[in-house]
Amino acid sequence: MLEVENLRKVYDTGDEALTGVSVDIGGREVVAMIGPSGAGKSTFVRCINRLTEPTDGTVSLDSEELTGLDDEELRVERRNIGMVFQEYNLVERLTVMENVMQGRLGYLSNWAALRRNFPPEDIERAYELLDLVGLDGMEDKRVDELSGGQRQRVGIARAVIQEPKILLADEPTSSLDPETSSVVMELLTHIADDRDVPVLINIHEVGLAERYADRILGLTAGELVFDGTPTELTDEAKDVIYRGETFDDTSHSGVDEAPDQETAVPETAPLLED
Amino acid sequence: MAGAVDTSSWERYDGRSRAWRIGLIALSVVIVVVSWWWLDITLKYAATAPDRLADLLFRMYPPDIGYLPQVVAPLLETVQIAVVGTLGAVIVAAPVAYITAENTTPNRGTYLLGKLIVTVSRSVHTIVWALLFVVMFGPGAVAGTVATAVRSVGFVGKLLGEEIEEIDFGQVEAVRATGATPFQLLVYGIIPQIKPALIGVSVYRWDINVRAATILGFVGAGGIGVKLFEAIDSFAWRTVSAMLLAVLGIVLVSEVVSAYTRRLVR
Structure with a gap:
């Protein structure tokens, strides 16, 4: 709450x-903030x-x-608190997996983080999430090789793997085309339901807000x-x-x-x- | 046609800026003339220079190839001075870069400290640092290595610091938003963004250091320069030319390695 x-x-x-x-x-609830x-x-x-x-x-x-x-x-x-950004804000030179795993850094020692030594259960969760967002098999790709829609899905996976109490999304669709925007919105609403967390999305497309928000x-x-x-x-x-x-x-x-x-x-x- | 613009003539500069430009050119000429006069440069040696050069080249030819096996060890030492010196410099330069960059330095004091380190290191030539360290550590490769490292810290620190100032802060912010520690922020948010520069700058500096290390021996700081200096002192010009060829070879190799490595990272 x-x-x-x-x-x-x-x-x-x-x-x-x-x-x-x-x-x-x-x-x-999925809350859309418009304005x-x-x-x-x-x-x-x-x-x-x-x-x-x-x-x-x-x-x-x-x-x-x-x-x-x-x-x-x-x-x-x-x-x-998970957060998804407008410009994705992924670390471009790291792999998809390393970006997703950033969501677990807060639970990791510095030394383990440096060596990319992640606990097996986190890795398992990362694979599940990549599957969920439709990026299975992409874990070793570098983020700068991905399209905008794919990047935003990595961004969502990074936020969700935190197991947050709330998910924030700051204009998650502004850099995407309408079709990809819908995919991302569907994903966010699905996560709210699936993970039982509220999602706060700030968005300027009123149509998307009306369609997906509670x-x-x-x-x-x-x-x-x-x-x-x-x-x-x-x-x-x-x-x-x-x-x-x-x-x-x-x-x-x-x-x-x-x-x-x-x-x-x-x-x-x-x-x-x- | 709009307005009262004269459409039959066009000038790149107006009168005022033209006067400025002429004035600056005149000033440059005056500076050159005054310096020439001050330094008392005469051209009397210019007439005999070609003869002297020809004479020197004649005495250098043919290079004493047989001497080359004795050059291998000091040449390797030269490269090692560059390698160890550069490595040490990069290790020291990393935190210096961090406090020199305006967006990562903890406070005003650390920022100024970083700038001070960079400036002091860069404003003194390697050979001058070497003179100092020969006094401290005695003659030999240690003095040369430390001199190389100290001179390189400023170079690497400055360039890396500028690179940190250019990073996309959004990426760092996103890592921070997950609850990462400051150290993790550095490893996941900042270093990946400056990695190509880190490698590029280090290898480039190593390349510079190989060339600089060839003359460190002139002040007793180890490397091929020691032998070179001895040979010049004893007018063994054929030995000198053989060594110059060897130095040229090693410099070419380092240049190729440096160019190749920098192309690899992205």
Whole structure:
């Protein structure tokens, strides 16, 4: 159960990306967060595992308050949160297996990690997952030889092998064609069901959200303005989320693809600080 | 036709920037002339140079091939100085690179420390380092090896540091999001991204070090240079030419190895 209370984020530039968002996510629900570019969707997701440090508010996972943890405690707790990225963020020069196994690093000693000495049960799980995502036989391929759709499936396997309590997906379909996008969404919903974990997907394709999600959150200008089922997401509701601006169900929201703070987040904090 | 643009003439530079350019060229000429005058360069030796060169070549020919077996050991020592020196340098340079890169250095102090190490190491020539270490360790290959390593730390550290600054941080972030330790982050997120540079830079530096090590003997720091210096001192020009050929051979080999290895990694 993920509980977010009054989450607020102000970037160094003074932009207020989140103005105080509260939401609970639990069970095995697939939650899609929609909203125009720059609404704060990515910021919200990244604040949950503190890849972006929230300014205010609390995030708790199974009553463990993430926002109050120190570096080492946070590292340990991050093992319970799987994350899938828009640009896949796989380590390109490593093999598929090595990328999937990154999901187990938190449980491994440094020495074992260095020697790629993974426990047999993890290897078994990795093979099962590669099978599940449709990449069986690809374990020794280097990731830079894969297509976008295949990469995202490796990304999903890496997140799922963590055996997380929640799966976060930050625009997992934005870099993919419509057909592959559907495959990825199906996979994510299947995992929610199969592994009994909630999945939070932030996505700008409203059509995909309506088709695959159990619940939709509408974010606009850092504020949660909609929380309901896909059937409750009426045209009026969409108007509120997109502030009356036209949007296109199939691909991008009609809102200008302005350089938004959502993607411009690599914080310059030293690498090993957290 | 829009606006009042004169369409019959076009100039790459306007008057102001042309004046700048002419001024800079004039300045360069002045610097050359002043340096020439300052250094008191005369051309009186230029007239006799061809004769002297011909004379030297005559005395060098034919190379004393029979001497070559005696060169094998010092030549191997030269290569070993380069190998061990480079290896040591890379090991030391890795953490230096880490604290020199702006995106991985822990804080401002470590960043400056890294830059200081790189600068000090790079600003002193290998031969000068060797002079220093011959005093410390006595003459021989140890001094040469340490000098090679110390000079290479800056080179390797600087280039690797720049490579770390260029990595895709998204990949690192994803590994961190799984709950990996800082060390695991390094092994899984950063090193794979700089691996080609790590190998390329190391082999390239080794190649440079082989060439540099051939003259380390001039200051008593081991290698083929010791013999070369002896031969020059005793005007044994045919021995000198034989050794120069051997050095040329080893340099060519190292160059080929370096080029080949760098092509292998991707």
